[in-house]
Amino acid sequence: MRHLIDPLDFTKDETEELLALAEDIRSNPEKYHDKCRRKKIATLFYEPSTRTRLSFEAAMINLGGSVIGFSSANSSSAAKGESIADTIRVISKFADITAIRHPKEGAPMRASMFSEIPVINAGDGGHQHPTQTLADLSTIKRRKGSLENLTIGLCGDLKFGRTVHSLIKSISRWSGNSFVLISPDELRVPDYIINEVLKPKNIKFEETSSLEYALPKLDILYMTRVQRERFFNEEDYVRLKDSYILTKEKMQLAKDDMAVLHPLPRVNEIDTHVDSDKRAAYFEQVENGMYVREALILKLLNLA
Numbered sequence: 001m002r003h004l005i006d007p008l009d010f011t012k013d014e015t016e017e018l019l020a021l022a023e024d025i026r027s028n029p030e031k032y033h034d035k036c037r038r039k040k041i042a043t044l045f046y047e048p049s050t051r052t053r054l055s056f057e058a059a060m061i062n063l064g065g066s067v068i069g070f071s072s073a074n075s076s077s078a079a080k081g082e083s084i085a086d087t088i089r090v091i092s093k094f095a096d097i098t099a100i101r102h103p104k105e106g107a108p109m110r111a112s113m114f115s116e117i118p119v120i121n122a123g124d125g126g127h128q129h130p131t132q133t134l135a136d137l138s139t140i141k142r143r144k145g146s147l148e149n150l151t152i153g154l155c156g157d158l159k160f161g162r163t164v165h166s167l168i169k170s171i172s173r174w175s176g177n178s179f180v181l182i183s184p185d186e187l188r189v190p191d192y193i194i195n196e197v198l199k200p201k202n203i204k205f206e207e208t209s210s211l212e213y214a215l216p217k218l219d220i221l222y223m224t225r226v227q228r229e230r231f232f233n234e235e236d237y238v239r240l241k242d243s244y245i246l247t248k249e250k251m252q253l254a255k256d257d258m259a260v261l262h263p264l265p266r267v268n269e270i271d272t273h274v275d276s277d278k279r280a281a282y283f284e285q286v287e288n289g290m291y292v293r294e295a296l297i298l299k300l301l302n303l304a
């Protein structure tokens with residue numbers, strides 16, 4: 001049985017197949033609307049979420065299936081001290097597939113070891129978020145026509161931002177991409193991303209603290225929120241939270257066909273005046289996320 005815990009659990013070719021399937025679902029929804037009849041997804045969310053949980057649920061409903069689950073640790077038996085291993089053994093009896101978000105790095109992976117059903121990592125602490133990456137790849141491909149030869153700027157909280165880690169890991173497999181890593185010194189990308197992902201593959205990257213310096217070079221700008229919930233103290237968060245704010249004025253420094261992505265939620269890092277710029281791709285990114293999740297559910301259930 002397959003799971004999606006890490007973005008590399010699907011090969012580059014399989015990832016392209018998922019993106020293609022998502023496009024077919026978008027164009028021919030009626031072909032798929034009964035595929036998951038009588039199937040259930042369990043969404044186990046031990047951390048807050050709007051998009052990810054609801055897009056999994058919308059995805060399953062679009063496929064003719066249904067949804068069970070919980071949206072906070074407090075409303076599950078975790079509050080009574082149940083282990084993730086026991087929870088997943090129980091959920092395996094009720095559902096056909098599950099998406100798990102957890103504040104602890106590795107929790108969905110641990111669940112997969114005890115699970116009788118496919119487990120999807122819907123975000124584990126500051127570690128990985130592979131289905132957001134599918135949404136990101138889909139958006140980049142739709143906007144740029146390709147996942148190759150792109151200069152990709154990632155800006156903000158590169159240390160705790162799990163979407164950043166997963167996107168770098170995944171898109172590094174397409175040739176000719178380079179990265180500009182834009183962050184305050186304290187929020188630089190973790191060493192393992194540099195030493196285990198970028199350097200071994202000889203991928204070009206540079207680190208800078210200046211968004212203005214990076215902007216003119218970029219094909220993609222991936223903005224992120226400073227991850228308040230991962231900070232040890234509030235003072236550091238308050239000091240760093242507004243490190244980068246993308247404004248209409250700054251957008252004048254960027255290429256005409258750059259695409260701005262953001263996994264959302266946004267706090268202050270993109271001024272709302274940027275929303276009407278044709279380069280703003282973050283709301284279509286949300287929609288793309290639903291279709292890629294439909295494709296993923298079908299693949300993991302061997303229905304496509």
Ligand code: NCD
Pocket residue numbers: 051052123129132162163224225263264265
């Ligand atoms: C992201 C996450 O949960 O990591 N949100 C999402 O799933 N779209 C980004 C964030 O919370 O900043």
